[in-house]
């Protein structure tokens with residue numbers, strides 16, 4: 001319980017810039033307007049768009065707000081605050097997020113373009129699983145980028161996980177094949193595959209991912225499967241676009257949003273869940289191995305709209 005409280009506090013403080021960007025703007029609208037009119041909705045719309053909630057989610061949230069204002073005969077702008085909070089939660093609802101792979105023999109494919117924090121995130125995830133006493137193997141199947149393998153090796157050491165790699169420029173599918181054999185032989189709980197994410201050639205990327213998936217299907221049919229996309233929250237709408245692009249080429253089961261600490265663009269989590277219906281499973285909140293947290297939309301929205309002073313003890 002105390003830990004939960006600490007977690008919420010940290011989340012509240014980590015979201016300071018996002019809060020300044022979205023909630024402060026909203027609150028000044030709720031207090032600045034004396035009645036609810038078109039200008040009121042327009043200004044709210046601007047704040048939501050500027051807060052990276054995305055065009056689609058913003059429209060849906062405001063449609064819902066308009067409807068409820070009408071239904072409930074609401075006159076006071078400030079009475080809209082709670083409706084808006086509930087509406088954001090509703091738009092983000094993707095059902096209960098499952099973390100089944102954490103408790104089963106599984107293969108987790110991790111995709112994401114260079115620079116988003118993919119390697120760091122895989123290291124953190126390996127650390128998290130190791131802390132649960134799982135046997136973890138990492139596959140360095142991002143053979144395209146020089147030094148990616150080296151960096152992953154460091155993380156593997158840190159997390160005490162085993163690393164299966166290949167030569168730079170070698171076939172990623174061959175690395176995955178070797179890693180699957182190792183995972184089976186050593187009775188690994190989770191095989192985490194660091195795969196390349198070069199989005200400029202979607203057809204090749206799709207082929208590459210298909211090839212890897214075929215190998216896993218054939219060689220390791222008993223393994224539970226998960227495909228996670230790593231996105232950099234600080235890139236806002238670009239992150240949303242990347243998620244869409246990856247969704248086009250693979251069956252994405254979850255998203256990891258990195259660099260949520262200190263960004264003003266945390267609203268992107270709303271856009272991703274509302275527009276794509278894919279759960280954000282984890283958020284990165286710093287550079288160390290402990291800085292990966294499970295994401296829960298309701299807690300996120302509550303933390304975003306929390307008044308920080310009130311949460312201090």
Ligand SMILES: Nc1nc2c(ncn2[C@@H]2O[C@H](COP(=O)(O)OP(=O)(O)OP(=O)(O)O)[C@@H](O)[C@H]2O)c(=O)[nH]1
Nearest residue numbers: 113114115116117118119120258259284285286287
């Ligand atoms: N503040 C912060 N920094 C992070 C987070 N995740 C990653 N980083 C940093 O982002 C930088 C890039 O991370 P890498 O893991 O090298 O990301 P990458 O370049 O995507 O790796 P590849 O995809 O393998 O090329 C590093 O300096 C990380 O420490 C996070 O959640 N918060």
